[in-house]
Amino acid sequence: MERQDLISIGAAIAIVFFLAIVVKPALTGGPDDGAGTLPALSPWQTRTAPPPPPLSEKAEMIERAYRWTGIDGGVRTWTFAVQKDLFVFYRDMPRIPYASAWGRYALSDADRPYLEALVEAVAPDRFNTPDTDYYRVMDVIFFVQQLPYACDSSTASYREGVFPPAYRGGADYPKYPVETLVDGKGDCEDTSILAAAMLDLMGYDVVLLRYSDHMALGIEMAKFSPFYADYPPKYYDYEGKRYYYVETTNYIEIIRHIDSGSGNATVIPERWGRPWSIGDTADVGLTSVQKEKPEIIPLRYVVRPRYHTIYPVPTLSLEVGE
Template sequence: MIKKIIVMTILLFLIGCVIEPREEIQKENVNDTQIQAGEVIVKESAVEEKSVDIRRCNDGTLYNECSVQKPYYCLDGNIIKKASVCGCPKNQIASYENCVSAFEITPFEQTFTYTLNGRENSISLTVYKELNDFLSAKPRKYYCNPECPSSREIEMKYIDNTEQKPYMKKLVSKIKSKTSDKKEQARIAIALVQRIPYADTERRNNALTGRYPYEVLFDNRGVCGEKSLLLAFLLREIGYGVSLFHYPEEKHMTVGLKCPLEYSYQESGYCFIETVEPIIPTYIPSKYVDIGSLDSDPEIIQVSEGKTFDISEEYSDARELKRINSIGLVLQPKDYAIWRDLMKKYGIYVRGRLFFR
């Protein structure tokens, strides 16, 4: 019995010699830290980290680094332009340390004339070769993958191009500067686009490319569809409801201006506005060169919602001109006087020149 007690004592001593050092190691591992709810809490005995002073400019940019807004750079607490280091935004290029538009390298002035209430006036606009070249290089093809784009998607791609929009709005601003009357602004836009020369040479040589509205302004010429897209943009920005009348069979396009139903084309709610040459709004020519009359029903492509234009004055003038034109070449003095006044009021061409010139 005494032997068993001695053996048990020896075993316990040996076991104690093995376990105790492991407990000491565990204590050493947590000597400077305590584990509480999964977080490490540093005791006072731990070495404290030194705070680092991170220096930034007011916009949050670190010292000696580029801002997220190119070409700005943080130098000694000041934001400066440094295009040589930080680069420029899309469609801009470096000029010394500044960024300038890549579309505004070669400017020149275009002048657009118009007739409003019998008085001729003009608007000058600075246009740029680089923007025109950029738009000219854009592909004109559309692919069906698997569905084909709608007519509206195709036309709106030309009207809503983001690169041309700010430059087109400059023309809108110049139109608005002529008068605060929205109706008069719309009349200026219509007359101005009608006076842009028709691109007859390209049409006859089958060299039509489908210009963007800005290209029409740059070239100061365009065909029916191109000029219609330009006018649609201007009228929309002025605030009116706009559509396009597309005649696939006749290969023709005009603008539809939102108007009272009784004056509208085919009770569509939009009045017929020809853009090829100066002509009274709502007047529909009986025949066109090369295409004859517009016999088919057009596809109506809505461009925008907007204000309704009170076109009663133009509608009355158009009916009067239709009546006089139906008489023939010989007019009575009274009818001739009415015809002459209408030609002057709208700046309508006669034999290739403005009647009142």
């Protein structure tokens, strides 16, 4: 082999070595300085969830009977029946740690058939008036508002009477819609997620409104004209749209004071079924709702890159001699 050939081979090896040791770390961040290293993903990002169980007529079912008042004042009933293995599938799912991504709970795929049946039962197209769409929206809101309130930190919030595997004491445990419907109760984020899922199925643009100690729903309305609008409606502008506040927790308790004749007053809480109307916050006794600007959480969003960094590459200069 000629001396010139040996020099050429040696130069090629040197170039490869230089690219591997110098140029690649400069682009991606070398092991010495850690530059360009992506942060470790959280467990819910790295865990590969098993597929949901297929629908089957032979599967064991869980049933819960519902009875509520419709927006027209009529008492209505419906029985929710779901496959037990699907409920367990959602119950065992790890919770999403970032509230800004909680819209995913309202968009879960496997429970679509059950939510479609729920929307049909709660908000059928039964009003032959120009305001049918508004009545149907209020039917959904009123149904969700009548679900009993139960805190995440209480075992009474769960059908099994024990904390779910993914529950972490002191942290929120947002429920998938199927979980809320099987439990028959939930707190503010649970009812907001359920209402968001139902209204999204009906074609409405909704967002979650997250306050420091509360969560509610926002619904986009091109024209605000609800029948109960004897109040200044609360709304928030976001991405060129206007979203009106919707309370999804227990509807208003009307208190009667009865004078017994002895100078003492008896307080009797009654549920007359007056709904929290769209945009109405007058009776919401939370300072956060009255004064804070909430974080607006869309159900669908595009993840923006956070860790893209380009590092300068040293000028490559090699001299090959004879």
